[in-house]
Amino acid sequence: MRRLLPLLLLLLGTALPALAQPQAGSQAFPYTLKTEKLANGLTVVRVPYPSQGIVSYVTVVRVGSRNEVEAGKTGFAHFFEHMMFKGTKRHPEGERERILGTFGFDDNAFTTDDITLYYSYGPSAGLPFLIDIEADRFRNLEYSEPSFRTEALAVLGEYHKNAAAPYLKMEEALNAAAFTKHTYRHTTLGFYDDIKAMPEAYQYSRDFFERWYTPDNTMLFIVGDFDDDQVMQLVREHYGPWDRKTASIQVPKEPPQTQPRTAHVDWPQPTQPRLVLAWHTPAASANTSDSALQTVLVAYLVGPTSPAYKQLVLDKQLVEAIGSDYVEHRDPHLFSLTATLKNEKDYDRVRLALLQEVSRLAAGKVDAARVKAIQDNARYGALMALQTPRDVGIQLGWYAGILGTPDGLQRQLANLAKVTPAQLSEFAKRHLKATNLTLLSLTPKVSDAGGTK
Structure with missing residues (x-):
């Protein structure tokens, strides 16, 4: 599955001051606002x-x-x-x-x-x-x-x-x-x-x-x-003459999910089978680290250095790709793990392998060195993502729009730098649990060559 905006994996080491006055840059965000x-x-x-x-x-x-x-x-x-x-x-x-x-x-x-x-x-x-x-x-x-x-x-x-x-x-x-x-x-x-x-x-x-x-x-x-x-x-x-005021509406709150749910798509044409595991998780906020935790969690669970990637993509070659559709949202949304399989018969093996990695994390088995490596890699990626005025403007606008503050990007970056292994484990234990899981599968039509199923 694919969202309209790709995930922005950005990280820095130090928070910047609030935007009440012009700012000096920092190593990770070296521009004055x-x-x-x-x-x-x-x-x-x-x-x-x-x-x-x-x-x-x-x-x-x-x-x-x-x-x-x-x-x-x-x-x-x-x-x-x-x-x-x-x-x-x-x-x-x-x-x-x-x-x-x-x-x-x-x-x-x-x-x-x-x-x-x-x-x-x-x-x-x-x-x-x-x-x-x-x-x-x-x-x-x-x-x-x-x-x-x-x-x-x-x-x-x-x-x-x-x-x-x-x-x-x-x-x-x-x-x-x-x-x-x-x-x-x-x-x-x-x-x-x-x-x-x-x-x-x-x-x-x-x-x-x-x-x-x-x-x-x-x-x-x-x-x-x-x-x-x-x-x-x-x-x-x-x-200056623009004088309208925004409307006030009440967005319905989603009640807590108390039992597992499933959904299925029968795709009428040959394609690769797909699997999505999704859990309700907290909204992005300028005042919490919830979105930063989930950003790091993506790389930890299904990134190229993860055990799941090594097992499912490289060693057993059960899937073409694993990843996540997680994107920051203003209200509580979904944290997901996704897999594009090579053969439908491997659904259960792939599902159990992903859930096993989540269970290990929730049990406190966290590779602190890999968490640090993910953060270092993200810091480099953050700098490389700011190579043109368009890059800077869109990323500033995205986080400002989601978090509701013009310094949203800086706040997100600061929170990403502070993520700890213990926080990742506690987050998984609290939110990535069976009663909060929605499982989606897609089954393609059998191809004439018989290779899809």
């Missing part, structure tokens, strides 16, 4: 970066499929990622792309369960135009009902495309089994029937925009080579 909150609630973070005339412009809105609490109205956070490129009265559809294309900007976006993130990457010379255009669309998005209906059909086509591979159906089946109340029960794309009904929900889409695309629900990250005073003057000028 400057943060200002406008009167309307918009948080603006600037990161000077020696990129020689290049800038990254990242806008993160704290809205995802998590916010879709109304029956029949799922998938709208993702849908709005599409609609945000439709234009405004000042900059009609196509003009934004023409202007940014003139400068050579790379421009894209993605939606997850918890956030929607937009980024542009290109020359600093185009930054004044970019600030004007971005502020205009976030304040004054405009689209007609026919345009809305056309894009709704495009989103339906995107669902059909994704449904042609096993990952989406696996995620749907797992969510349906693991969640009974919380909005994580549906994927970012939404329930299929809701997607089909989208063309009739034009007015609701306008309401969705007014509810969530608000300055107090948005953070802006500008990373690269630019004049800070000039940038802030332009930001205040263009974003």
Whole structure:
């Protein structure tokens, strides 16, 4: 199974101070951050970066499929990622792309369960135009009902495309089994029937925009080579009049799982069998180490130095790959172990092998040297992942959106450095237990050659 955003395995040795004042860099995050909150609630973070005339412009809105609490109205956070490129009265559809294309900007976006993130990457010379255009669309998005209906059909086509591979159906089946109340029960794309009904929900889409695309629900990250005073003057000028307030909703809480659950997908075509073990685990938080523990736990249990990897992938060669779909979430979600098998008859052997590693960890049998090696490797990976302004901006925006604070990346990195073997063992004992487990399997259709089953 695969999430929309890959896992970010980042680590550092020292926490950075809060962002009330400009910061000095550190060995693991060697860039200065400057943060200002406008009167309307918009948080603006600037990161000077020696990129020689290049800038990254990242806008993160704290809205995802998590916010879709109304029956029949799922998938709208993702849908709005599409609609945000439709234009405004000042900059009609196509003009934004023409202007940014003139400068050579790379421009894209993605939606997850918890956030929607937009980024542009290109020359600093185009930054004044970019600030004007971005502020205009976030304040004054405009689209007609026919345009809305056309894009709704495009989103339906995107669902059909994704449904042609096993990952989406696996995620749907797992969510349906693991969640009974919380909005994580549906994927970012939404329930299929809701997607089909989208063309009739034009007015609701306008309401969705007014509810969530608000300055107090948005953070802006500008990373690269630019004049800070000039940038802030332009930001205040263009974003200052944005005056909407974010909506208040009650996301249903998921009750504790008290017994094992199973889900199964019969895949109608030949493919490799798949297995997912998933447990409910705590949300990511700026004030706890829960997400940091789970990030380290992935590498410890199924990383390339793990006994499970050596046994299942290298020695016995029962699986093509093992891994995890764990990604930080704003509310309690799932920690998972995944396996792509070579033969369906090995389901039980693979399942028991993975559970055995979890049991060893919960019993306190932890290889402290390997934990340290994982941390050292992650520290190197963190530095290597910050090679361009786009890398820095997206990672800052991701953790800010999830953790709700502009210094979210630094907090996550600091927590990752503090993970201890004893904490890993206690976490596994508390959360990775049989009554909290949801087991998903996928069985492919038998191929003509007979090699799948």
